[in-house]
Amino acid sequence: xxxxxxxxxxxxxxxxxxxxxxxxxxxxxxxxxxxxxxxxxxxxxxxxxxxxxxxxxxxxxxxxxxxxxxxxxxxxxxxxxxxxxxxxxxxxxxxxxxxxxxxxxxxxxxxxxxxxxxxxxxxxxxxxxxxxxxxxxxxxxxxxxxxxxxxxxxxxxxxxxxxxxxxxxxxxxxxxxxxxxxxxxxxxxxxxxxxxxxxxxxxxxxxxxxxxxxxxxxxxxxxxxxxxxxxxxxxxxxxxxxxxxxxxxxxxxxxxxxxxxxxxxxxxxxxxxxxxxxxxxxxx
Amino acid sequence: xxxxxxxxxxxxxxxxxxxxxxxxxxxxxxxxxxxxxxxxxxxxxxxxxxxxxxxxxxxxxxxxxxxxxxxxxxxxxxxxxxxxxxxxxxxxxxxxxxxxxxxxxxxxxxxxxxxxxxxxxxxxxxxxxxxxxxxxxxxxxxxxxxxxxxxxxxxxxxxxxxxxxxxxxxxxxxxxxxxxxxxxxxxxxxxxxxxxxxxxxxxxxxxxxxxxxxxxxxxxxxxxxxxxxxxxxxxxxxxxxxxxxxxxxxxxxxxxxxxxxxxxxxxxxxxxxxxxxxxxxxxxxxxxxxxxxxxxxxxxxxxxxxxxxxxxxxxxxxxxxxxxxxxxxxxxxxxxxxxxxxxxxxxxxxxxxxxxxxxxxxxxxxxxxxxxxxxxxxxxxxxxxxxxxxx
Amino acid sequence: xxxxxxxxxxxxxxxxxxxxxxxxxxxxxxxxxxxxxxxxxxxxxxxxxxxxxxxxxxxxxxxxxxxxxxxxxxxxxxxxxxxxxxxxxxxxxxxxxxxxxxxxxxxxxxxxxxxxxxxxxxxxxxxxxxxxxxxxxxxxxxxxxxxxxxxxxxxxxxxxxxxxxxxxxxxxxxxxxxxxxxxxxxxxxxxxxxxxxxxxxxxxxxxxxx
Numbered sequence: 001x002x003x004x005x006x007x008x009x010x011x012x013x014x015x016x017x018x019x020x021x022x023x024x025x026x027x028x029x030x031x032x033x034x035x036x037x038x039x040x041x042x043x044x045x046x047x048x049x050x051x052x053x054x055x056x057x058x059x060x061x062x063x064x065x066x067x068x069x070x071x072x073x074x075x076x077x078x079x080x081x082x083x084x085x086x087x088x089x090x091x092x093x094x095x096x097x098x099x100x101x102x103x104x105x106x107x108x109x110x111x112x113x114x115x116x117x118x119x120x121x122x123x124x125x126x127x128x129x130x131x132x133x134x135x136x137x138x139x140x141x142x143x144x145x146x147x148x149x150x151x152x153x154x155x156x157x158x159x160x161x162x163x164x165x166x167x168x169x170x171x172x173x174x175x176x177x178x179x180x181x182x183x184x185x186x187x188x189x190x191x192x193x194x195x196x197x198x199x200x201x202x203x204x205x206x207x208x209x210x211x212x213x214x215x216x217x218x219x220x221x222x223x224x225x226x227x228x229x230x231x232x233x234x235x236x237x238x239x240x241x242x243x244x245x246x247x248x249x250x251x252x253x254x255x256x257x258x259x260x261x262x263x264x265x266x267x268x269x270x271x272x273x274x275x276x277x278x279x280x281x282x283x284x
Numbered sequence: 285x286x287x288x289x290x291x292x293x294x295x296x297x298x299x300x301x302x303x304x305x306x307x308x309x310x311x312x313x314x315x316x317x318x319x320x321x322x323x324x325x326x327x328x329x330x331x332x333x334x335x336x337x338x339x340x341x342x343x344x345x346x347x348x349x350x351x352x353x354x355x356x357x358x359x360x361x362x363x364x365x366x367x368x369x370x371x372x373x374x375x376x377x378x379x380x381x382x383x384x385x386x387x388x389x390x391x392x393x394x395x396x397x398x399x400x401x402x403x404x405x406x407x408x409x410x411x412x413x414x415x416x417x418x419x420x421x422x423x424x425x426x427x428x429x430x431x432x433x434x435x436x437x438x439x440x441x442x443x444x445x446x447x448x449x450x451x452x453x454x455x456x457x458x459x460x461x462x463x464x465x466x467x468x469x470x471x472x473x474x475x476x477x478x479x480x481x482x483x484x485x486x487x488x489x490x491x492x493x494x495x496x497x498x499x500x501x502x503x504x505x506x507x508x509x510x511x512x513x514x515x516x517x518x519x520x521x522x523x524x525x526x527x528x529x530x531x532x533x534x535x536x537x538x539x540x541x542x543x544x545x546x547x548x549x550x551x552x553x554x555x556x557x558x559x560x561x562x563x564x565x566x567x568x569x570x571x572x573x574x575x576x577x578x579x580x581x582x583x584x585x586x587x588x589x590x591x592x593x594x595x596x597x598x599x600x601x602x603x604x605x606x607x608x609x610x611x612x613x614x615x616x617x618x619x620x621x622x623x624x625x626x627x628x629x630x631x632x633x634x635x636x637x638x639x640x641x642x643x644x645x646x647x648x649x650x651x652x653x654x655x656x657x658x659x660x661x662x663x664x665x666x667x668x669x670x671x672x673x674x675x
Numbered sequence: 676x677x678x679x680x681x682x683x684x685x686x687x688x689x690x691x692x693x694x695x696x697x698x699x700x701x702x703x704x705x706x707x708x709x710x711x712x713x714x715x716x717x718x719x720x721x722x723x724x725x726x727x728x729x730x731x732x733x734x735x736x737x738x739x740x741x742x743x744x745x746x747x748x749x750x751x752x753x754x755x756x757x758x759x760x761x762x763x764x765x766x767x768x769x770x771x772x773x774x775x776x777x778x779x780x781x782x783x784x785x786x787x788x789x790x791x792x793x794x795x796x797x798x799x800x801x802x803x804x805x806x807x808x809x810x811x812x813x814x815x816x817x818x819x820x821x822x823x824x825x826x827x828x829x830x831x832x833x834x835x836x837x838x839x840x841x842x843x844x845x846x847x848x849x850x851x852x853x854x855x856x857x858x859x860x861x862x863x864x865x866x867x868x869x870x871x872x873x874x875x876x877x878x879x880x881x882x883x884x885x
Contacts, residue, residue: 018592018800025799039829042840071784072555072581072791106779109771145385155771173357173374183581199376208827209581209605212847212855231827254828260799261824264806264817271807334704389704418703425700432696432867439868443877487717489866492873496880519728520720524881531883545738549731555790567746581791588797591804602862604855612805613797620858621865627880635877643868650860 010277013270021263028259032251039254041247046218047235050203050225053177054084059092061176062169066190067097067104067111073183073207074107079233079246080205081107081181085115087240089126093176094165098151099132100139100186105155124154124163131155137189144172144198172200177224181205187214191222205232317403319347319355325397325411332425335389335418340382342409345399348377355399360384361408363394374400387416428674434649439642446638454640459598459616460629463497463574466596467504470571476511477501478570480561480586482577482601483517483554486524489624490602494577495521495528496627497600501574502532506541514547515564517557522549558582562589575599575614576623579606587613600626680883685876692874732757822846 007015031037054063065084069077088095097108108129121127130151133139142150147170148160160166168174178200180190187204194200201224204214208229217223227236230253233246322342330337340360348355360382361369375382387393394412398405446452470477479501481494498514505512514529516522526547533542550560562585565573573590575583575597583599583606590597591613599610600618610617618626621643628636660668695713698706736750744750764775808814825831826843872878 016803021799021803022796025796029795040832041829042832044840071787074784075788075792103779103784106771106776110780157770171374173376199379212851213605215848215852229827250828254830256795256799257824257828258830260802261821263799263803264821267803268806268808268817271809332702334702334707336704420701420703422700422702429700435864435867436871439871485721489869492878492881493869496878499880499883519724519726519731522731523727528881528883545735548735549728551732552728553787555787559786559790581794584797584801585790585793588801591801602865604858604862607858609801612801621861624862624865624869627878636872639868639872639877643864646864646868647861650864 008274008277010270010273013266014274016263016267024259024263025256028255029252032248032255036248037251037254038243038247039251041231041234041238041250043235043238044228044232046226046228047232047239048225050179050227051087051236051239053201053203053224054087054093055091057091057093057176060094062094062096062165062174063088064096064098064175064178065108065111066178066180066182066186067099067108068101068180068186069107069183070101070103071107075249076207076230076233077181077183077205078107078111079230079244079249080227080236081111082114082244083233083236083240083242083246084179084205085111085127086242087236089115089121090240094125095127096165096169096175097127097129098139098143099130100136101184102132105129105132109155123156124158124165126165128163128165129155130160136186137193140189140193141197144194144200146170172198175200177201177203179203179205183207183210185213187217187223191217195222317401319399319401319403319406320345321406322358322397322399322409325395325409327393327395327412327414329414329416330383332419332422333416335416336387337383337385338387338393338395338412338414338416340384340395340397340411342380342397342411344378344380345406347399347401347406355401355406357400358382359398359400359405361396361398363396363410363412369396389418390415425674427671435642435646438645438649439639442640442642442645443635443638446634446641449634452634452637452641454625454629454637457618457622457625457629459600459618459622460626462596462598462616463501463630464504466572466574466598467501467508467510469596471508471510473571475571476513476568477505477572477574478561478565478568478590478595479512479514479574479576481514481516481521481525482575482579483557483582484578485518486520488578490576490578490600491518491521493623493626494600495524497574497576497630498525499528499532500630502529503536506533506536506538509538509541512546513564513568513570515550515557515561516548517550517552517554519549519552522547554580554582555585558585561586565589565593565595569593570595573597575601575610576618576626577601579603579610581606584609584613590614681879684882685879689874689876692870696874729757819846 057063063084065081067081085095095112097105097112099105099108112123112127112129116127131154133150135142139150148166151160154160154163172178172194178190178194180187180202182204183206187202187206190200190202190204195202202222203224203226204217205227206214206229208231211226211228211232214223214226214228218226227233230246230249234243234250235246237243237246322345325340325342327338327340330339345355355377357377358375358379359371360373360375362372362384363369372384373382382397384393384395392413392415394410396408396410398408400406442452467477479498481498482488482491484491486492486495502512504510512529514525516525526544529547530539530542530544533539550557565586566589570590570593573586573595575586576599579586579601580603583601583603587597587599587610597614598616598618599614600623601607601610602620602623604620607617607619611619625640628640657668691713694709698710732753736753738744739750740747740754760775760778763773763778767773767775769775769779802820806813806817806820808817822839822843823846825834826839831839831843869878873881
């Protein structure tokens with residue numbers, strides 16, 4: 001009487017249940033929060049380029065951060081915003097936040113609040129949230145002519161003319177750099193309108209998926225450095241020596257990537273072995 | 285007793301003269317630190333515009349980028365016939381041009397440009413008057429016109445060829461061949477078909493193609509009397525989809541089977557929509573999922589949820605960042621232009637097949653141009669690349 | 676399909692398409708005004724679309740509640756969310772520290788981020804299921820995926836310093852970028868040809884016609 005063989009370990013490797021995979025990923029993501037592993041973060045040339053540019057700015061320069069993303073991508077982009085703002089605050093640079101995304105203004109407030117958690121910086125003197133403006137490329141072009149015409153009031157409804165930080169900031173020439181934090185194609189608009197037309201210095205922080213799209217602009221010099229994904233945020237945090245959400249997230253990302261690769265390799269091992277066993281059975 | 289003024293002057297005179305002389309020397313010394321002005325300021329009508337812009341061009345100040353009188357930027361002023369001049373821009377150091385916009389066509393304007401430095405502004409370079417005029421043809425876009433003529437010409441030629449009976453070969457596209465099979469599978473299993481028309485608006489070509497494929501799928505579901513669900517992310521897309529599905533049921537002679545509520549608006553929030561459609565999949569367990577249109581980060585959430593419930597999945601999008609996710613999670617994926625080819629492929633209409641052929645001929649032209657450009661670039665010929673710049 | 680449902684829409688499409696193509700080559704003031712007007716009309720139509728959307732939500736979910744559909748508690752929640760958020764937003768504004776802003780920060784933002792974070796799990800299951808070395812192409816795909824997975828995190832540097840990150844940079848800069856541009860060229864041609872078909876009325880499926 002023929003006995004049916006139960007599934008071997010190799011068959012099981014091919015059919016790991018979904019819930020097991022989800023558990024492995026959950027464990028890989030959660031574990032570093034309980035026990036930080038502090039994986040080394042290697043800083044890329046792209047991140048260093050932006051850091052060096054900001055680091056060399058004279059005190060009192062105004063950096064513009066464009067918050068062009070929403071809550072769904074804030075896990076990747078918010079740590080960048082906080083790290084860059086901290087760097088600016090440390091070097092006594094002023095920061096002006098603008099938003100082309102409706103959710104950007106609230107995220108700008110949150111980023112500034114986090115970076116200014118010690119309360120040493122004053123709103124309207126060291127930082128200002130100019131808020132959200134609809135119009136996309138029209139806003140970018142309008143800022144090149146007169147920022148005060150585009151943003152008559154800031155996010156708190158204060159007349160921009162009365163804001164000390166904005167008194168001498170009228171066009172891109174008065175901004176040391178514009179850094180667009182984006183989850184969509186807004187960096188291309190900033191490059192085309194602010195950079196090419198008005199001579200603004202432009203950089204970008206984008207999600208990891210979009211980083212590949214920015215390479216041509218980096219290579220041509222239209223972008224001064226770029227932060228790509230959570231890794232970009234972690235790299236910047238390393239440069240300013242203040243590891244935070246970016247570094248914490250990278251621990252999880254390291255483990256998760258390792259877990260996925262391990263699962264894939266095990267599945268392939270199971271596939272190769274079961275295929276070989278099946279061939280041998282056929283030959284017999 | 286107060287001494288007379290003349291006597292006081294005689295005694296304080298040399299001191300006062302010394303102070304005045306020192307002051308004049310200080311002014312002269314300060315003047316000597318000011319930068320030299322830019323030169324050869326020209327004001328011309330900006331070409332290819334609506335007559336509201338003038339372009340200024342100048343030679344840089346000799347002190348731009350050199351020495352103790354280093355120029356930090358320029359100040360551009362518009363000078364009215366009467367009254368004070370108005371500052372209109374501050375180009376950075378190194379700039380040799382500026383465009384003044386929002387002017388009145390036909391009106392003359394004059395300008396002054398000063399070089400700025402830490403010590404102060406230079407004397408002004410004067411230019412103008414000049415008047416902006418509007419143009420009726422944008423010369424900078426002639427290359428686009430030529431390109432359009434070539435593309436339209438090749439497409440039109442092949443449409444005519446197809447209409448005259450030429451046999452045009454179109455390679456098999458597995459995803460499109462599987463559409464009818466997927467509908468048949470759902471019918472046999474007695475389960476619904478889920479059609480997701482994407483998250484871009486009705487003006488996006490991918491959404492339009494998604495609507496067209498929806499029409500075909502709806503005709504099949506009407507024919508086989510299979511349940512069709514179309515959750516929409518955009519209200520206008522919802523209206524269009526409802527019309528298309530209704531027409532399909534009318535065409536098949538089954539207007540009573542059409543349920544208007546099967547095509548409905550969910551939300552325009554990206555992840556709210558993904559959550560809603562994911563929940564719909566888990567509850568209704570459709571046998572076939574179609575994802576046709578523009579998608580973003582939610583693409584993998586939708587596709588993987590569909591894979592988890594065991595549905596056969598056919599996706600098509602022109603978002604190249606989302607193609608990898610659909611390729612891994614779906615059974616068939618229409619990549620980019622394969623989505624646009626869908627209507628021609630499914631209907632086999634000669635005019636549509638002809639336009640596909642025209643596209644292919646255009647690709648050959650582009651490949652030839654790319655090769656030519658690459659070879660010329662090796663020899664340093666930048667003029668060829670300049671032909672393709674669009675203003 | 677008759678005059679109203681087919682011929683008139685096709686005529687509007689043809690005229691609008693030709694006019695806007697010609698407009699692209701005419702920089703004069705009337706042409707710019709026409710373009711600005713077309714953009715304004717698009718926004719106006721989009722605003723009316725919001726009315727359509729809200730109407731659809733109300734109709735769908737009110738019917739479910741009325742008919743005591745299986746999912747009626749969730750429909751009630753949906754309607755409540757719609758009314759509460761709209762009332763608070765219209766009544767108290769959406770500035771920082773308003774009630775609507777509180778809803779955004781404490782309900783919408785965490786929910787949005789949560790659904791997005793599901794991608795982490797779905798990437799794992801999709802990769803596990805798909806990256807099998809069945810063919811040579813699948814093997815190449817697997818190799819690329821492993822390289823990207825390791826190269827984007829510190830693990831790559833730890834496994835082989837410089838080699839993995841540099842290989843990834845090369846992959847991004849040359850083969851991946853070249854493939855992307857090839858796909859994009861095809862898409863652009865497809866858009867051009869499809870637009871021509873729609874403008875000329877050869878493509879009519881979006882109106883429900885064959």
